[in-house]
Amino acid sequence: MDLSLIWNTILVGLLRGGLYSLIAIGLSILLGVMSIISMVNGELYMIGAYIAYFAFAYFGLNPLVAILMAGIGTFLLGVLIEKGTFRYMRRRAGEDWYLNSFLLTVGLSFFLKNVAVLLFKPTYRGIRWYWEGTVSVFGSVGISIDRLVALLIAMVSITTLQLFLRNTNIGRAIRAVSQDERGAMLAGINIGNIFTLSFAIACMMGGIAGASMLSITPAFPYMGTAPNNYAWLVVMLAGLGNVSGAIVGGLIVGMVEAFSFQFIGEGWPAVISAVILIIVLVVKPSGIFGSAVKGVWER
């Protein structure tokens, strides 16, 4: 077998893995902090890609600025969605919160996807590159700068988020809410604001992922579906609400997808990932890395 093909597949897997980790971390935060089983993050990925496309290709902004704008745009959209829907629902929902919030995200996803179809028509809008050129690694294998930068952006965003959650007061407040909502409220944390912030951060993660992958996967109204599926696979593999597990889980899923696509064929990644999920559920239902956040299935 061709060695460079294997290296190339590994690189694709790494890149995909970083991307899935990014979205999966958003899902984990939503699950851990707000107990939302979210289906809408894939659509934020799509919106991020569109924002970056228009910023970069129409207005000719610097790629980094375009990606940043996508991040900010999806962050603001996240604030809007949380304040407009979830905040109202929380007052009414009570016991049925999990199912209701899940269905709400499903509706939002359906809504956003089809608004995109209406506005942008189902045509691919891609760019050839953010930065032209390739770098050669491992001797013979050339890898485009875009892919390297995308991987770098994924890593930087994840690290920044981790540092933010660990070392700042707001980050500590977010973690406190995820551990014990009532206790956090008694300690004087404004729960509503923390919810809005967490939701917006989760949306931003998806938006950044979509924007940084623009030259590899063009913007398309239905582009968010597959990443959302795989990100959920990551979350289930890593353990629900487990943020650091999501990184390793992302890499595993990315590799599995890249290799099964390369060596078995199109359509098979979905089958193989379902099989892996079955095995994990049978052997260790709490996920490979277990999970400290219990919320969703303990209540």
Add this chain to the structure above:
Amino acid sequence: MQRADSLTPRAFVSQLGLPLLMIISLATVPLFVEDEYIRHLTLVGMLFGAQAMVSDFTIGFINISNFGFAAFFGLGAYTTGILTTRYGISPFVGLIAGMLMSGLLGVFTGVLTMRLRGLYVSIMAWFMALALQALTLVMVDVTRGAWGLFVSPMFKSESILPSFYTLLIITIFIYIVIKTIIKSKIGLAFRAIGMDVDYARASGVNPTRYKMVAFTLSCAFAGLLGAFYAHFIGILTPEVMGTQHTVETIALNVIGGRGSVWGGLLAGFLVIAPFEYLKSLMAVRLIIYGGLLVTVMVFYPAGMAGLIWKMGDWLKKRKR
């Protein structure tokens, strides 16, 4: 455990009130509507409504949303499609075969996930659906993949009426089975599980077993409806197993009102028939659909059934 007063014929009829009215008016629609198109719309509405009703059996009672609903529907459809086209089996046997196949897959999914909490079932069923859809797309020599599998119609006649009444019988059958179960002692256990698993367990209900029953039945019914759909529509593509189909079903159920069983059916007529009529709008139609789901979730999670119940309470109060 208190015995749910049921099954006496009189109580049964009084419970049936509104649904019976719906079904009778439905059955008579083709008698005074000559237009084939409106008959078609009614049938499609009923098909979707029946699906919403079936998914309500899990969502409304054991609090599990089957996010792979379309896969069970599609599996039933493909089972009868392959059996009738390849082995020349009668469509009516195909209906039952489709039902059994989906039920089997339901048992398999249930065995894997029922001991875990609801979220796992939803996600697992969803991944099952994704895998099944991918498989039907890949295994071209069996399913013809994206080319589409042609399925022979169930009846020879040009008219839509035989299909219409077959579906009506299937719907009534499903409704009666679901309603009977819910009114029985088992149904009480279902509701207890849906409300609070721990309390249910504390009062001696084994959640895993009951959830398995409800989930398997719901899957089997989905397969039955799928098998009917296959013969009615005549061509199957892997699209039928897509998440979009599941979302439409769940949305209908939610709009109709969870836990009411007939609410989904009502929503089927009130939502699907006009939407089918507006098919040319495409994206706008789906935007309205998503928006409707969001609005109902945010402002009135009880859905149409909740509204009707509230009106009923109000009327009773006024009588006094």
